Amino acid sequence: MSGQNSDPMVELKRRAAEEAAAMVQDGMAVGLGTGSTAALMIDALGRRWAEGLRFVGIPTSERSAEQARALGITLVDFGSHPQLDLAIDGADEVERGSLDLIKGLGGALLREKIVAAAARRFVVIVDEGKLVDHLGSRSPVPVEVTPFGWESTSRQLGELGARVALRTKRDGELFVTDGGNLILDCTFGPIAHPKALEASIGQIVGVIESGLFTSRTSEVIVAGRDGLTHLVAA
Numbered sequence: 253m254s255g256q257n258s259d260p261m262v263e264l265k266r267r268a269a270e271e272a273a274a275m276v277q278d279g280m281a282v283g284l285g286t287g288s289t290a291a292l293m294i295d296a297l298g299r300r301w302a303e304g305l306r307f308v309g310i311p312t313s314e315r316s317a318e319q320a321r322a323l324g325i326t327l328v329d330f331g332s333h334p335q336l337d338l339a340i341d342g343a344d345e346v347e348r349g350s351l352d353l354i355k356g357l358g359g360a361l362l363r364e365k366i367v368a369a370a371a372r373r374f375v376v377i378v379d380e381g382k383l384v385d386h387l388g389s390r391s392p393v394p395v396e397v398t399p400f401g402w403e404s405t406s407r408q409l410g411e412l413g414a415r416v417a418l419r420t421k422r423d424g425e426l427f428v429t430d431g432g433n434l435i436l437d438c439t440f441g442p443i444a445h446p447k448a449l450e451a452s453i454g455q456i457v458g459v460i461e462s463g464l465f466t467s468r469t470s471e472v473i474v475a476g477r478d479g480l481t482h483l484v485a486a
Contacts, residue, residue, distance in 0.1 A: 260477075261379055261475065264379065264476065264479070264480070265288075265379055265475045266292050266296075267475065268289070268377045268378075268473045268474070268475040268480055269289055269290075269292035269293035269295070269296050269377055270293075270296045271480060272293050272296075272340045272375050272377050272473055273297045273300060273340070274300075275338060275373075275375065276297060276300070276305065276307055276340075277305075277337075278306055278307065279306070279307065280308075280337040281309075281310070281328070281333040281335070281336045281338075282297075282307050282310070282337065282338050282339065282340070283309070283310050283311075283312065283336050283338070283339025283341070283368065283370070283371050283374075284297075284309045284310065284311040284312060284316050284317075284320055284325075284339075284340070285316065285339070285342055285364065285367075286312045286313040286315060286316050286342075286360040286363075286364060287342040287358045287360075289342040289377050289378065289379070290341055290342045291316070291319060293377060294316060294319050294320055294325075295323070297320075297325060298320075298323030298324070301323060301324055301325055302323075302324070306326075307325075307326075308326045308327065308333060309326070309327050309328070310327065310328060310329065310330065310333065310336065310367055310370075311327060311363075312341065312360050312363040312364045312366075312367050313358075313359075313363060313364075313430055315360075316360075330370065334370065335370055335372065336367065336370050336371040336372065337371070337372055337373070338371055338372065338373045338374075338375065339371035339373070339374045339375070340375045341367075341374070341375075341377075342355075342376065342377055342378055343355050343382055343472075344357045344391045344463070345382055345383075345384050345387050345388075345389070345391050346376065346378055346382050346383050346384070346469075346472055346474075347384060347387050348383055348384070348385055348483075349485075349486040350446075350466070350467075350485060351376070351469040351483060351484070351485040351486075352464070352465065352467070353376065353463075353465040353466075353468070353469060354387050354388070354391050354393055354464060354465075355394075355465055356393075356394030356396070356435070356462075356463030357391065357394060357463075359394070359419075359427060359435060360429070361394055361396055361435075361462070361463040362429065362431055362433070362460055362461045363430065363431070365461055365465060365468075368465060368468050369468070373470040374470050375469075375470055375471045375472075375473065376469055376471070376472045376473070377472075377475070378473075378474055378475070379474070379475045379476070380475065380476035380477070382474075383474065385442075386444070387442070387446050387464070388439075388441055388442050388443040389441075389442050392437040392439040393414070393438045393439075393440060393443075393453075393462055393463050393464055394419070394435050394436070394437055394462070394463035395409060395435065395436045395437075395438055395453060395459055395461075395462045395463065396429055396431070396433050396434070396435055396459075396460040396461050397435070397436055397458050397459055397460060398458050398460060399434050401458050402418070402434050402436065402458065404458060405436070405456060405457070405458035405459060406436055408456045408458075409438050409453065409456065409459075412449070412452055412453065414438035414440050415438070415439040415440075416437070416438050416439075417436070417438075417439075418434065418437075419434070419435040419436070431460075433460055438453075443464075446464050446466050447466040447467065449464060450462055450464035450466050469485060470484070470485075471483065472484075
């Protein structure tokens with residue numbers, strides 16, 4: 253497979269996804285992330301499922317749910333499994349040292365955070381280009397908001413220092429999340445205190461959740477040109 257792939261980083265990301273998938277054991281309840289790297293992980297779990305591994309999954313998006321179902325993976329909800337043994341997902345930025353994250357450029361941040369918060373272990377898989385010294389260096393912070401009053405919510409986010417853009421799709425239509433909400437992409441630049449900013453955003457009426465994930469990550473598997481690296485929070 254790797255010989256057919258012109259981009260070695262794709263193969264490295266696949267190796268990282270397979271290493272994360274190897275953490276899943278029989279009988280576990282597992283959070284299934286969203287995004288290109290998470291999709292590779294779900295594919296890897298599908299192969300293990302075909303080999304006889306049995307676990308249950310809670311997906312973070314309809315897209316991931318559809319992929320998992322197609323592979324035969326049993327899906328459940330929090331009614332039967334209020335706590336997960338493990339959640340595996342990608343990220344848009346990972347801060348070196350703290351392993352705090354920005355997530356949500358794919359639009360699934362609310363379900364991703366619910367799943368991460370319910371997991372005993374939260375493992376993140378990324379390529380080395382996602383590592384930053386300060387969150388916000390390259391990516392905006394996605395903020396999921398209620399459609400009603402989003403203009404007011406946007407103004408208040410701007411008062412925190414953000415340059416706010418309402419997310420739209422390529423055809424110009426509004427981007428709507430699986431939960432029926434809107435996303436405001438908030439560019440802050442490098443963020444000095446992510447935990448404080450996460451709290452401040454959460455206090456704004458109309459905000460449902462932000463893509464700042466602080467103090468949640470158990471481990472990060474990084475795919476780099478020199479191979480795979482495992483990081484734990486400092």
